[in-house]
Amino acid sequence: EHCKGVNGLERVILREVRGSSVEVYLYGGQVTSWKNEYGEELLFVSSKATFKLPKAIRGGIPICFPQFGSHGSLEQHGFARNRMWSIDHDPPPFPTNTSNRAFIDLILKHSEEDAKIWPHRYEFRLRITLGPGGDLMLTSRIRNTNTDGKSFAFTFAYHTYFAVSDISEVRVEGLETLDYLDNLKGKERFTEQGDAITFESEVSVDKIYLSTPTKIAILDHERKRTFVLRKDGLPDAVVWNPWDKKAKAMTDFGDDEYKHMLCVEAACVEKPIVLKPGEEWRGRQEISTVPSSYCSGQ
Ligand code: BG6
Numbered sequence: 001e002h003c004k005g006v007n008g009l010e011r012v013i014l015r016e017v018r019g020s021s022v023e024v025y026l027y028g029g030q031v032t033s034w035k036n037e038y039g040e041e042l043l044f045v046s047s048k049a050t051f052k053l054p055k056a057i058r059g060g061i062p063i064c065f066p067q068f069g070s071h072g073s074l075e076q077h078g079f080a081r082n083r084m085w086s087i088d089h090d091p092p093p094f095p096t097n098t099s100n101r102a103f104i105d106l107i108l109k110h111s112e113e114d115a116k117i118w119p120h121r122y123e124f125r126l127r128i129t130l131g132p133g134g135d136l137m138l139t140s141r142i143r144n145t146n147t148d149g150k151s152f153a154f155t156f157a158y159h160t161y162f163a164v165s166d167i168s169e170v171r172v173e174g175l176e177t178l179d180y181l182d183n184l185k186g187k188e189r190f191t192e193q194g195d196a197i198t199f200e201s202e203v204s205v206d207k208i209y210l211s212t213p214t215k216i217a218i219l220d221h222e223r224k225r226t227f228v229l230r231k232d233g234l235p236d237a238v239v240w241n242p243w244d245k246k247a248k249a250m251t252d253f254g255d256d257e258y259k260h261m262l263c264v265e266a267a268c269v270e271k272p273i274v275l276k277p278g279e280e281w282r283g284r285q286e287i288s289t290v291p292s293s294y295c296s297g298q
Pocket of ligand 1: 069076077159183206207238240263265
């Protein structure tokens with residue numbers, strides 16, 4: 001289903017027979033809603049999100065490319081999240097299984113305008129797939145189409161905003177004992193101690209966990225729901241919650257909304273991906289939910 005969304009922006013809605021659905025805006029190539037078969041929203045989108053160019057939509061799954069965060073000379077999180085993507089009607093074969101699945105292919109290509117800030121030619125193909133169990137898979141294929149023989153390097157993240165009942169009741173499993181960079185503390189490397197990650201210290205959390213396992217679980221006790229994130233080609237994982245001070249400073253984010261969201265992002269930040277002309281990179285993130293009685297393990 002292809003229709004107009006907020007402010008007349010084009011969007012596509014994928015539906016699966018049992019009732020789950022996904023909404024995708026061409027602006028940013030961004031997933032802005034993911035609902036389970038009961039119609040419950042699983043992603044967070046701020047009530048103050050602007051849906052107005054050139055600002056990125058606050059919530060859902062923005063794509064950070066060709067730069068994650070401020071790790072480079074481009075604007076924060078790169079430009080892909082505030083560009084108009086197109087529907088790719090004739091994509092080359094993807095390795096993903098699409099039988100029984102609803103999916104949409106999007107494409108973003110270099111433009112004259114972007115070449116001024118990032119002098120490279122590229123094709124970024126994004127397939128968004130909703131599986132029969134309501135699982136949501138994003139597969140990115142990025143190709144270097146430079147004709148001047150030059151390689152390019154980029155960093156990347158699926159900046160996923162999960163909707164949670166109460167951040168102080170949430171725990172993240174799969175990142176314990178790993179090394180991380182702390183965006184709030186400069187370039188130093190730290191090591192996570194002990195148990196699963198929780199959010200009780202009433203401060204902003206902004207960490208990049210390095211070389212993580214391919215599976216991470218986000219347990220929401222109050223809702224008796226566990227999100228399972230699986231990733232491929234993306235060694236790192238970002239965990240972000242702005243907490244109250246940063247929340248107040250963001251114009252497109254409600255003052256108390258930090259209690260109801262958590263970003264866990266499949267990413268590649270520490271070691272940029274380098275592509276020679278003609279080369280292609282693939283990175284996948286799959287998210288699903290299971291009831292909380294589920295006991296996670298690797
Ligand atoms: C996170 C970063 O991924 O995104 C944070 O680690 C950043 O440092 C946050 O504040 C939100 O970024 P933005 O540009 O969408 O406000």
